[in-house]
Amino acid sequence: MSQSTDGEAGFSLDPRLAADCLFVTDLMLSRVLLMNDSRYPWLILVPRRPNISEIHHLSKDDQALLLSEISxxxxxxxxxxxxxxxxxGALGNIVAQLHVHIVARHEGDAAxxxxxxxxxxxxxYDGENATEMVKKIKAEIS
Amino acid sequence: MSQSTDGEAGFSLDPRLAADCLFVTDLMLSRVLLMNDSRYPWLILVPRRPNISEIHHLSKDDQALLLSEISxxxxxxxxxxxxxxxxxGALGNIVAQLHVHIVARHEGDAAxxxxxxxxxxxxxYDGENATEMVKKIKAEIS
Structure with missing residues (x-):
């Protein structure tokens, strides 16, 4: 994945997230990633702030932005x-960098x-499907 | 658990949450519950609004209140x-009523x-420990 760093703000995407996901776009606060798992429509928001692992460690303004981007x-x-x-979900037991999973679940999906x-x-995803999906999400979510 | 209904607002706590948890207190928006699992300090916030299953279905004001109570x-x-x-985590695949889990995790805990x-x-919990813990959380969180 490209765009794993955002030098001006000191933000750098965790390499594990970069490896598991496809880059979609940057919103006001968060980098939007598509989890590369075709079984679930699964997006991840990563606030582009350095060294933050918990939602309540963000500033109040950033918390409000994050909530708006989650919605x-x-x-x-x-x-x-x-x-x-x-x-x-905001777990982070394995990758501590704050990231919020937003997953569309259907009865009978794998989990x-x-x-x-x-x-x-x-x-x-196979490459072509992923490219299409990323393009569509980017157009609709931005 | 007592206090499973909140008649004036049309809110009624899902019986499964009532069975699995201990009542702690009511904040401005949310009922606070302690999950009755002594292996993890595990609180649950249930916005006292009827028929809501998703965070983004709450009003903007309630979303901001929920965020503040999560923090x-x-x-x-x-x-x-x-x-x-x-x-x-806000999952709700089994109990659809909107409820937000907030769990303190430690390396080596059961999961x-x-x-x-x-x-x-x-x-x-054994009864005495639970009563002490609920009293303490209520005093500190209110």
Whole structure:
């Protein structure tokens, strides 16, 4: 993945996130990534702030921005994929850099009704599908 | 658990949450519950609004309140338990009523580094410990 650093702000994307995801776009606060697992529509927001691992460590203004971007992303997934539930998670036990998962869940998907995190190995997109999907998300979410 | 309904606002706590948790207190927006699993300091915020299953379905004002209560709860857990990570999750695949998990995680805890959700059966508090803990959380978080 390109764009793994954002020098002017001291932000640098964790290499594990960079390896597991496709770059979509940058919103006001967050870098938007598409998890490279074709089994779930799964976006990740990474606030472009250095050395932050918890939501409550962000400034109040950044917390409000993050919330607004979570809502915006959730609405997009709801409209596009009509999920049974949106799952939102900020875990970070393995990758400490603050990142928020937003996943469209459907009854009968691979991990249903359990959480997607730690469930099983990802099934990557094939290249063409990923490019199309990234282009569409970028156009709709920005 | 008592206080499972809040008649004036049309809010009624999902019976599964009521069965699995201990009532702590009501903040401005959310009912605070302690998950009855002594293996993790694990609080749950349930916005006292009827028929809401997703964060982005709350009004903007309620979203801001929820964020503030998530931060407040996270800060309490951080101060009290010095966790390695706070895990925040809004899943709802089983209990659709909007509820936000805030869990203090430590290296080597039962589910580490995986998610606590769906991991294994809870290990309930003994009654006296739970009463003490609920009293303390209520005093510090309100």
């Amino acid at each position: 915006q992303t959730s609405k997009y997934l709801e409209k596009e994929y009509a999920p049974k539930k949106i799952n939102i 249903w009704p359990g959480p997607v995190w730690g469930h099983s190995e990802a099934l990557p | 407040q709860t996270s800060k309490y857990l951080e101060k009290e338990y010095a966790p390695k990570k706070i895990n925040i 580490w580094p995986g998610p606590v959700w769906g991991h294994s059966e809870a290990l309930p």
